[in-house]
Amino acid sequence: MILPKKFYARDPAIVAKEILGNILIKKNQSILKGRIVETEAYYGLSDPASRAFKGRTNYNKWMWGEAGTLFIYMVHGNWLLNIITEKKDIPSGILIRAVEPIDGIEEMMKRRNVNIKNLTSGPGKLTKAFGITKEHNGIEVYNPSSEIVVEKGEIKDKIKTSHRIGVKNDLPQHLRFYIDGNQFVSR
């Protein structure tokens, strides 16, 4: 079952927490699957760490899109994968920071050439392993015919929270969510 659009049409902190344990799927030559184990929430205009904070530009305009669409941006030579939350014209979203490889591991290894533990344990690593670039901006992950979708998975592990990683001007509340003890959570 694919998560419906309304799943994403909520506060990003809630979506970030509840999407843990679900399955990120990319369909092209082969099927790639990864279980989402780490996320962060980003608010738009009230969040200095958000890409939308400084106003709308050509590359971040996707943050103003519909809930459940993708926003991908480059930082330090890495593509980072975000899913937009709330609703159109309200910029906010969640960043997928890490997944646990499930299917298509051979194809991921071919792209990354590292051991499995380092395959997808970071936001820039998983996009490389999945072959995700800005070409995938705006994809609807709730639409079954999309190249990238998110499917419902089991959630039985403990969820923990912390402050976001590497952020210079973080907000006072905890906006990073991860599955406790999972070895694919970035350190």
Added chain:
DNA sequence: AGGAAGATCTACT
């Protein structure tokens, strides 16, 4: 032309 960007890799102590 220059710099910043919420990451990663490598090479150490």
Added chain:
DNA sequence: GTAGATCTTCCTA
């Protein structure tokens, strides 16, 4: 585990 070089777009001047 930490430190420093390097990563590739896009924005501002």
